[in-house]
Amino acid sequence: MTLPDPSFLVIQCLNGLTYAMFLFLIASGLSLIFGVLGILNFAHGSLYMLGAYFTHQLVSLFVDTPGQFWWAVIFGSLAVAAIGVIIERFFLRPLYVREELNQLLFTYALVLIFSDFARIIWGTDQFSVSRPAILKGAVDILGQYFPKYNIVIILLGPCIAFLFWFILLHTRWGRMIRAAALDREMLGSLGVNVSRLFTVVFFVGAWMAGLGGALVSPVSAIVPGMDVEVIVNAFIVVVIGGLGSFWGTFLGALIVGQVYALGILVFPRLSLVFIYVLMALVLIIRPWGLLGRPLQKR
Amino acid sequence: MRRLLIFSVLICLAVVAFSLPADAAKKPIVIGFPMWLSGGGGLFGQPSAKGAEMFVQEVNERGGVLGRPVKLLVRDCKGTPEEATRVSKELILKDNVDFLVGGLSASQGLAISEVAKTEKVLYIAPISKSTRMCEPPRLHPYVFRAAANTNTEGRSAAVFMAKHPWKRIATIGPDYEYGQMCTQAFVDWIKKLKPEVEIVHQGWPKLGETDYTPYIAPCLAAKPDACFISLWGGHFVTFAKQAKPYGFFEKVKVVAAGEGGSPETAMALKDDLPLGITTNAYDVFYYPDTPEHKDYCERLKKFTGEKYAPSWAITGYVATQWLIEGIEKAGSTDTMKVIKALEGLTIQTPIGKQTMRAKDHQATRGQVWGTTAKVPEYPFPIMRPVEYIPAEDLMD
Numbered sequence: 162m163t164l165p166d167p168s169f170l171v172i173q174c175l176n177g178l179t180y181a182m183f184l185f186l187i188a189s190g191l192s193l194i195f196g197v198l199g200i201l202n203f204a205h206g207s208l209y210m211l212g213a214y215f216t217h218q219l220v221s222l223f224v225d226t227p228g229q230f231w232w233a234v235i236f237g238s239l240a241v242a243a244i245g246v247i248i249e250r251f252f253l254r255p256l257y258v259r260e261e262l263n264q265l266l267f268t269y270a271l272v273l274i275f276s277d278f279a280r281i282i283w284g285t286d287q288f289s290v291s292r293p294a295i296l297k298g299a300v301d302i303l304g305q306y307f308p309k310y311n312i313v314i315i316l317l318g319p320c321i322a323f324l325f326w327f328i329l330l331h332t333r334w335g336r337m338i339r340a341a342a343l344d345r346e347m348l349g350s351l352g353v354n355v356s357r358l359f360t361v362v363f364f365v366g367a368w369m370a371g372l373g374g375a376l377v378s379p380v381s382a383i384v385p386g387m388d389v390e391v392i393v394n395a396f397i398v399v400v401i402g403g404l405g406s407f408w409g410t411f412l413g414a415l416i417v418g419q420v421y422a423l424g425i426l427v428f429p430r431l432s433l434v435f436i437y438v439l440m441a442l443v444l445i446i447r448p449w450g451l452l453g454r455p456l457q458k459r
Numbered sequence: 460m461r462r463l464l465i466f467s468v469l470i471c472l473a474v475v476a477f478s479l480p481a482d483a484a485k486k487p488i489v490i491g492f493p494m495w496l497s498g499g500g501g502l503f504g505q506p507s508a509k510g511a512e513m514f515v516q517e518v519n520e521r522g523g524v525l526g527r528p529v530k531l532l533v534r535d536c537k538g539t540p541e542e543a544t545r546v547s548k549e550l551i552l553k554d555n556v557d558f559l560v561g562g563l564s565a566s567q568g569l570a571i572s573e574v575a576k577t578e579k580v581l582y583i584a585p586i587s588k589s590t591r592m593c594e595p596p597r598l599h600p601y602v603f604r605a606a607a608n609t610n611t612e613g614r615s616a617a618v619f620m621a622k623h624p625w626k627r628i629a630t631i632g633p634d635y636e637y638g639q640m641c642t643q644a645f646v647d648w649i650k651k652l653k654p655e656v657e658i659v660h661q662g663w664p665k666l667g668e669t670d671y672t673p674y675i676a677p678c679l680a681a682k683p684d685a686c687f688i689s690l691w692g693g694h695f696v697t698f699a700k701q702a703k704p705y706g707f708f709e710k711v712k713v714v715a716a717g718e719g720g721s722p723e724t725a726m727a728l729k730d731d732l733p734l735g736i737t738t739n740a741y742d743v744f745y746y747p748d749t750p751e752h753k754d755y756c757e758r759l760k761k762f763t764g765e766k767y768a769p770s771w772a773i774t775g776y777v778a779t780q781w782l783i784e785g786i787e788k789a790g791s792t793d794t795m796k797v798i799k800a801l802e803g804l805t806i807q808t809p810i811g812k813q814t815m816r817a818k819d820h821q822a823t824r825g826q827v828w829g830t831t832a833k834v835p836e837y838p839f840p841i842m843r844p845v846e847y848i849p850a851e852d853l854m855d
Contacts, residue, residue, distance in 0.1 A: 305706075386498060433665065
């Protein structure tokens with residue numbers, strides 16, 4: 162086969178990068194919650210879906226407000242975070258002492274509840290949100306068009322990654338979060354309010370899922386079922402990168418995004434297969450993920 | 460004692476036997492209508508169900524058929540063939556429907572057709588287009604199609620493309636039954652009409668894809684003159700919105716099958732609907748200008764309470780019309796008799812005469828094709844010029 166013009170390769174890499182940034186936002190929240198709370202949150206994708214639906218709702222509500230899209234993103238994602246706090250405080254807390262299976266079943270039940278909830282409120286139509294006015298157009302990259310909005314997303318991803326890395330490594334909260342991931346009993350006996358810490362972590366994780374959903378709304382269709390699709394991809398990302406590892410999630414998202422985008426360019430019909438093959442390979446060679454640590458017995 | 464028992468059983472049987480015909484005269488004829496009502500398919504599935512509901516209501520208002528009322532059971536069968544199978548089986552076994560009309564995607568049509576075959580229930584497909592459904596070895600006596608098929612759709616696009624001096628042609632179609640069959644029909648026909656044409660790229664996003672951007676650059680990279688797109692309904696809406704900022708519609712001439720020209724799509728896209736693309740629809744409220752069609756659109760507007768008559772209602776309307784006129788001609792609801800009656804039957808639909816071919820149970824259903832343009836009369840783009848391309852010449 163003939164190789165395509167290099168400019169298209171660049172565009173396709175950028176497409177992959179955009180996708181990777183969304184995956185990163187969602188998967189890092191998933192990974193954070195697992196790392197600290199030890200809960201594999203199936204409902205993370207549902208929070209992402211709610212973020213998208215809330216944004217759609219708020220955009221139509223703020224129709225005459227300047228900067229409506231950004232307000233919708235902020236309030237939409239914060240509303241999702243608030244729902245996350247309610248879930249953690251009232252439902253997950255009693256489950257920490259139970260078996261992991263109970264927790265899994267509970268978060269899975271949440272997936273079903275939220276998906277029906279969305280169907281009841283927004284029906285089954287598909288929605289989309291317009292890009293904010295200043296980012297409507299496209300920029301010229303090597304003679305090809307690339308949407309401005311996607312560029313903002315690509316820049317936003319590393320900013321958020323850096324911010325989190327900084328918080329985790331250089332602040333008191335970050336140290337407590339890392340300590341909680343290692344040994345929560347010890348942290349509690351040192352006088353740290355662990356349950357408050359858990360709520361904060363769940364808030365942040367849910368907020369990232371909501372933010373992912375809010376930001377994806379102008380570039381993707383908002384449909385019932387987007388929750389399950391994204392959670393599968395987020396799991397692939399954390400499996401490849403290493404569950405609970407922050408930079409692993411970042412790497413995993415980059416890899417999945419590029420494999421997906423370039424896969425379409427080379428073998429259009431097999432693009433989805435590549436990702437699963439990659440995941441299977443990682444599971445065979447490094448079951449704990451590229452940057453993860455092997456699980457230790459606690 | 461024993462004799463008494465036998466005697467009473469016989470009496471009971473006699474009572475049941477005598478009461479049955481009397482009961483049957485008033486018992487409604489039940490039609491099961493599984494339809495994709497949620498998600499990306501809902502844009503088309505919902506109006507289709509509305510069309511069927513309106514037709515059934517009109518039949519009941521004029522006294523039903525064979526003196527019996529008609530009852531329509533509409534059920535959501537989502538987007539998958541598995542769900543279509545489950546819902547239609549449930550309709551047959553639990554709700555005891557007499558006939559099935561419904562299914563949206565091509566694979567759903569095939570799935571319901573299989574159910575119809577095993578359960579021996581007459582099934583009319585209003586929308587599903589896969590040619591394979593009405594071809595051996597899949598064809599069986601119980602399945603009929605009121606819809607156009609992928610051959611008609613792909614081939615009419617090819618006829619249009621062949622009129623232009625485009626040589627490098629790309630295709631983008633959803634990777635399932637309909638997309639594959641439609642694209643295949645298009646590619647085969649255009650190569651027959653114009654052997655010098657080169658297919659430079661084929662994109663296959665999965666059905667229900669929410670992000671088409673990774674498929675856009677590879678298509679542009681192949682530098683096609685024109686692209687044949689068979690994404691339908693909400694999927695085309697999503698695609699058009701996402702492809703626009705990449706300059707897709709400026710760089711490539713687009714011929715889009717899958718009802719990009721239906722007012723539902725146009726209303727959903729408004730200014731995002733690319734202008735100047737060639738596309739099709741099952742029906743549009745502004746064409747043709749015949750009294751029957753105008754009257755139909757008026758009735759539909761009243762029935763749905765919408766400002767513009769939805770275009771996809773015609774699919775459910777005509778499919779149910781086939782069934783009812785078949786029953787009328789047969790003078791019975793006996794499945795085999797209705798099948799015989801339908802074969803070769805010609806009916807007057809709101810968009811003109813159509814015939815159900817006896818050889819493959821396929822209606823001679825063409826489609827409306829046109830070029831999208833902005834006009835002062837409507838707040839959304841319509842197809843202008845627009846014409847009905849009949850199916851007769853394009854069918855095997």
